[in-house]
Amino acid sequence: MVVQGRGRRARRAGLVGAMWATAELTVTVGVVMLLLVVHQVWWTNRQAAAAAQEQVRSLERDWAMERARDDGPPSSDAPGPSLPSSSPSSSAAAPAPAPSGRAAGSRPGAEPSGARDRAYAVLRIPRLGLVVPVAQGIDKRAVLDKGYAGHYPGTAGPGAQGNFALAGHRNTHGEPFRYINRLRAGDELIVDMRGRRYTYVVGKILGETTERDTGVIAPVPRSVVKPQHGYGEPGAYITLTTCTPEYSSKYRLVVWGTLRP
Template sequence: MRVVVQGGGRRRRRPGLAGVLWGAAELTVTVGVVVLLLVVHQVWWTNRQALAAAHEQVRELERDWAGSAGSSPAPELLTPSSSSPPSSSSPSSSHPVSSSSSASPSASAERSAPPARESAYGVLRIPRIGVVVPIAQGVDKRAVLDRGYVGHYPGTAQPGAEGNFALAGHRNTHGEPFRYINRLRAGDELTVEVRGQRYTYEVGKVLAETSERDTGVIAPVPRSTVRPEYGYGEPGAYITLTTCTPEYTSRYRLVVWGTLKR
């Protein structure tokens, strides 16, 4: 009696086309997993790292100022309130434009020498959207913006001085300090602190979209060269916040302007 054993021997090879398709599917899944991990690193991990480092830099600045004053302790670091929008992440998009008691503009502010390049020297607070972020000199992406800081445009005024104190910041990833500046409205306050001296600005105007080459928005008297109906016509002490728009892109620029409260 013969016993027939089934299933023995070598497995049959997949047909040529089916094997190619199977291999392509495996490669696609592998590439997809790698890309997903890279995206998670870019939009979540780097965001957490930059935000934590930026908050620590704020604390360090406040400790230094408190030590220099030798009196009152540093102000408590603000954190986003429960009503603040949740922080979501996205590909980086914040290239700069190409190229308490309020203080009035002072001669000392106007004469002060600019800080060392790419060093943090001030703190910007935007209570409405829960932002507390270091201000650094320069708008270099790697050295300043990617560290979760906002950057001071070289050649623009210093805080509290006549002219335009202009800042750039990321809207997405790397701490995304300017993620929600589109929610600012006229009358909202922005404060800038440098060595214990605090300057309070009041939001006046918002330009929802303009070209990245619209250098008029950071001029001493800020006025859009692309949309001239937006801006100011008289000298004063201004603050300008710039970031990219729409979100997830760097195609246009979003601009918020404020004036120093006297």
């Protein structure tokens, strides 16, 4: 009987030990998963947003230096305008908008030079306080995960006839398009390029469509899933697309605007 009692105690101790080890493993896995979520949602967000803003500043510095070179040195017999500083602020470095929404002598829709995934423009949405670089292409790692807005290949360039279509993350990696659902008709979408500015005005919003609804980025944008949403005549359009609902990639949210004449 003594031997049997010891056996039961040993089995009970072994069961308790196994349960304790399982609990420790569960807690450890939970902590690791939590850290991964924090890294994905918070840390990558901060990294991408900071890098994107630095890219905006870099573009604006380059543009300011080019304007200074184009202006040339001031005349010796008359005080000329002050040259931009070597580290201009975002507002000072931004190109001044032309009254018509485009700079004189500009060529709307010109193909930007450089690598396909390199930022070449800046999108500003005053209502949201958003300033984000625009790069060619919608590759996730090379463009979108950097916190950039990606220019859909094959769609029109800024200021051109057709549809200048952009994609951006709604959550994580800088989430530049997180709040585009807050845009309303009449809000401005401003696109700055080297020496040029194009101002679009929000006209229509499609709250939800499928990821395969390619009609929303067509030259004359109109949903093929919900044909009552979109436009019917040629023009100069801008399209913003992102995932919806938040923290999901099941559907797409679409905002359309037209170039201000």
